[in-house]
Amino acid sequence: ILMNSLANDRNDTSDRAEDVLKMMEVEGVKPNRYTYNSFINCLARSRKEGAPERAEEVLSKMWELSDSEYVDIRPDVYTFASVINCWAHSNSKYSAERAQRILDLMESRIIDGEEQLKPTLYIYGAVLNAWAKSGLSSASQRALLLLERIERKYSEGDERMRPNGAVYNSVINAIAKSNSSNKAEEAEAVLQRMRRSFENGNHDAKPNSRTLSTVLNACAYTNGDENDRRAAFNISRRIMKEIINEHDLNQIIFATFLKCCALIPPSAVRSSLAVSMFNECRRRGMVDVKVILGIRRCLSSNELLELFRATSLASGTVSIEDIPYEWRSAVQKHVR
Numbered sequence: 001i002l003m004n005s006l007a008n009d010r011n012d013t014s015d016r017a018e019d020v021l022k023m024m025e026v027e028g029v030k031p032n033r034y035t036y037n038s039f040i041n042c043l044a045r046s047r048k049e050g051a052p053e054r055a056e057e058v059l060s061k062m063w064e065l066s067d068s069e070y071v072d073i074r075p076d077v078y079t080f081a082s083v084i085n086c087w088a089h090s091n092s093k094y095s096a097e098r099a100q101r102i103l104d105l106m107e108s109r110i111i112d113g114e115e116q117l118k119p120t121l122y123i124y125g126a127v128l129n130a131w132a133k134s135g136l137s138s139a140s141q142r143a144l145l146l147l148e149r150i151e152r153k154y155s156e157g158d159e160r161m162r163p164n165g166a167v168y169n170s171v172i173n174a175i176a177k178s179n180s181s182n183k184a185e186e187a188e189a190v191l192q193r194m195r196r197s198f199e200n201g202n203h204d205a206k207p208n209s210r211t212l213s214t215v216l217n218a219c220a221y222t223n224g225d226e227n228d229r230r231a232a233f234n235i236s237r238r239i240m241k242e243i244i245n246e247h248d249l250n251q252i253i254f255a256t257f258l259k260c261c262a263l264i265p266p267s268a269v270r271s272s273l274a275v276s277m278f279n280e281c282r283r284r285g286m287v288d289v290k291v292i293l294g295i296r297r298c299l300s301s302n303e304l305l306e307l308f309r310a311t312s313l314a315s316g317t318v319s320i321e322d323i324p325y326e327w328r329s330a331v332q333k334h335v336r
Helices: 002-007 014-026 033-046 051-068 077-088 095-111 121-134 139-155 165-176 183-199 209-220 226-246 251-261 268-283 289-298 301-307
Strands: none
Touching (some): 014 033, 033 051, 051 077, 051 095, 077 095, 077 121, 095 121, 095 139, 121 139, 121 165, 139 165, 165 183, 165 209, 183 209, 183 226, 209 226, 209 251, 226 268, 251 268, 251 289, 268 301, 289 301
């Protein structure tokens, strides 16, 4: 009961939980699976350095004890989920690889007859999130491989593995953070997979504004040659049109699209589109500093002087207070 209350505490209780576990062992009180699971959950909530390694130690100990005489402490799905969650929230550069290894261990145990260890969609999602934030060069491909596994299991009849928006969004996020020169096309391809799944009856896979803004982000940060950047720009136009027609907007989306406009060489088309989008942003009261910097990247000095006449926004440093209030009246704070 005490360990459970510590696991449900919002504060970091991992040290206290460790003390309770040691006290039980000293006094000859045998911890059960529920006790160990609660302890691992305390570690996962703590997000402290060394917590994931300690969680893995406990998992290994549970296996060893259950293989001998203590069958009642055999790790279950919750045990594995907590260890994976511990790694997923870790800042270790190895977090994604270790979370993936735990997931692979679960699936290998299923082959060995441990049917009760079938990973849930939540577990796959935690590993996907770990890959998305890892910054590793292999992250996007590893995320795509996990998505294929999820989709395959679902197509084979496992309803528990119905891919939802969070799963697809995590994969797109991993792609957006990659260094791939064609990541805009890869992100849009996952978006199309998501749409097909939704159209085929998976109502959990409906794209939302986060989905589209993440694809837009992949476009904005595309490197590569002119063809790669042109392709990303064209995708961003399609995505932005859909966002404007069907979803809520904010200043971050406008700033990101202006960054997409800067992907292509200066031209009348680029200037016209950028000005049109800026005016729409201004009309909605969503102009912030990033929007100002974004439009500056798209226009010539003369074009900026014309756009910002009667203000000092055409050049130099700029703060939010420099922007006319009616241009920024709907700017949202803490939006991502």
